[in-house]
Amino acid sequence: MKAADVLEARGVLVSSSRRRRDQDSANVGKGRCMGIKQPSCMPAWYSKASGAMARGRGRGRWLLPTRLLNVCLAALCRGGSLALAESMLVDAIRLGLPPDAVTYNTLLAAHCRAAGLEAGIAVMGRMREAGVEPDTVTYNSLIAGASRRGLPIHALDLFDEMLRAGIAPDSWSYNALMHCLFRSGHPEDAYRVFADMAEKGIAPCGTTYNTLLDGMLRAGYAMNAYRMFRYLQRAGLPVGIVTYNTMISGLCRSGKVGYARMVLRELGRTDHAPNVVTYTAVMKCCFRYGRFQQGLDTFLSLLDKGCISDVFPYCTVISALVKKGRMEEANTYSDLMLKNGSRLDSVCYNMLIHMRCQEGKLDDAFELVSMMEDGGLESDEYTFAILVNGLCKMGHIEAAEKHLCYMEMRGMQSNVVAYNCLVDALCKLQEVDAAIRLLQCMKLKDDFTYTSLVHGLCRVGRYHMASKFLRICLHEGNNVLASAKRAVIDGLRSSGFKNDLRKVQVALNMAKLLRP
DNA sequence: TTAGGGTTAG
Incomplete structure (x- = not known):
């Protein structure tokens, strides 16, 4: 794969891909449930579905029960009940029901999402052990898993492995690989993948163009993206709500607010209805460029219409309110978000932890960290930076130092923000020599x-x-x-x-x- | 598979 060679030549690729593959193979088949706890209760339809599968076996009809199994597994995975999905697979196998590629691909994608790429690769190992060969969908899910974790080398290796195994990549494979390369800061390699796609005769789809536009906007080529957007419109290529949202948020992020406004106005004249993503992007843009009240009004109108289905708009508005020091309103909306029952992810927890730190409620902040980890989410570099900053602001310098050490031990890739918080705190305490010593320990400044x-x-x-x-x-x-x-x-x-x-x-x- | 949310200096 050309892109891999380019990355390797630039020193971006580590030459341990082989070693990593070996490690992956060693992990294959280990830990079927990847540490996910066994559920204490099962939904009523679970036993009905199990019964239907058993009856299907009795009549000697396999096709319907396997499809039924797959539908049930997909529903359980969508609802985050991975352990139940695994139990169902065990029951099905015990009944003599053969799982197929769709069964394993469903589980693999869910494991990849919940626990990361290694977990997905382990499912692929189990798939092979069961005599079911991985297919394009298997690899696409793994490449998407690598992309989510920002692992371009793994994504390239998987693509390469796919080709060597004689499994034909489709537009999803190319899109996922391009997305991974763009998001991990390799736009030129991503363009090469796009060119490769055309060379191989794989037709780009709407997602391909959206991925390209998003990548260009994030890589700092806002005007090129804008010109490409206009080209897509002129050429009658697919331009949908995702395209408009990509352009609006990307142009705002790049400071091209006038262009973003133009695209937003234009969206209003099309048949595509702006959605909650559009409004969240607009809100963020308002907060960033000093139109606080307009951003807040946008949020309130979303709230009025009852169209907030997840935590994104809440996180945007709460974070802006915390920055303004309007803690009472921030607390009101965070209570509402929690009452709403939306699933909190690590970004959301980090935002709440930050809010507690800003209020000086460190015990509450650490309580949230425990809740987050008990719920199966890991602290990341944001969590640590927020905690180190909170500890510094409350004068707990030693505890902040301990957290930094723990971060080092955990091998977190990016710790520059956490270090900066401590450097700043030491300087403010006039302990500049200690700050200089700390700076000398920093790999990145x-x-x-x-x-x-x-x-x-x-x-x-x-x-x-x-x-x-x-x-x-x-x-x-x-x-x-x-x-x-x-x-x-x-x-x-x-x-x-x-x-x-x-x-x-x-x-x-x-x-x-x-x-x- | 693609779009929206989180941390630090003044």
Whole structure:
């Protein structure tokens, strides 16, 4: 696969794909239920369906019972009752009912969604053990699983494995692979996959174009995406509500609010009805660009119409209210969200944990973390950053440090935000030497890291050191806020550090010239 | 398989 070669040449691919495949194979067949607890009760239709399957066996008719089994399994998986679905499969096998590719593909997709790619690969192993060969749908679900977890190398390996096994990829396979490459920051490789698709004679579908538009918008090519959107319209290619929503939210995210407004107005003139996704994107755009009341009104009208079916609009509005410090309203809407009975995911929990931290209710925040983990959701880098920040803000520096260590132990990929929170807290406590030691431990530093440190050093009058870190920061291709630059320049000037002042001015001019 | 939600500096 060409895209894999390109990634490998760039050093993006790790050469351990073979080793990982071996690990995957070793995991195959292990842990049938992947740690999911056995349910305590079963729905009434479960026993009826089991009975129907048994009767089907008695008459020697296999087709209907297997289809019935698949329909029941799909319903259980959709409802998040994976353990029940597994029990049903065990019962079916015990009755001598043969599961087919659809049975395993249904379970595989659900496991992939709930527990990740490894869990999906384990189902594929069980599938093979049962003598059912994986097909295109099996691999498509696995590639989508890799995409959800941001694993482009796994996705490419799976695509490659599929080709070697003689299983023909379809447009879904290409779409999932493209989406994974775009979302993990490899737009050029994603375009190559699109070109490969055309070369192989696989016709792009609406999802293909939507994925391309979304990828272009996220990669910073907003105007190219806009031109492509217009081309799709002119050429009579599929342009639906997902396309409009992709364009509206992507253009807002890119700061092209005028263009987003134009597309939104245009949507109103089409036959496609704006939906809750459209309004959530509009709300987010209002909050981002200072139209707070308009965003809130949009939310209230959604609430009035009773068309909020999940947690997305709630999370958007609660987060905006917390940022404004309007905690009472934030609490009102979070109570409403919980009362609504919508399933909370980790993003939602993180938002609620952040809200409790902002209120200084750390015990409640940690209680939410326990609830989240008891419910089978894992803390991620957002959870840790929120907790570290909350602990710092309440003055629990040692506890924040412990959390950072735990994060390191867990091998979390991105911990720069959590580190930044602690650097900032130490600087605000005027413990700048401790902040410098911490910064030296950081594998990755960004604009936030240096802004906090430079400000902290200026605050305690250490302008020479501040100018040194400012130059290191610029040399590394990072930047600091204008206020931090001003603090250094004013400090050097008032302290008479003429040489440092000259060096900083040269470094700032150089950085300006080199910046794209 | 695709669209909307979460954390840090001033």
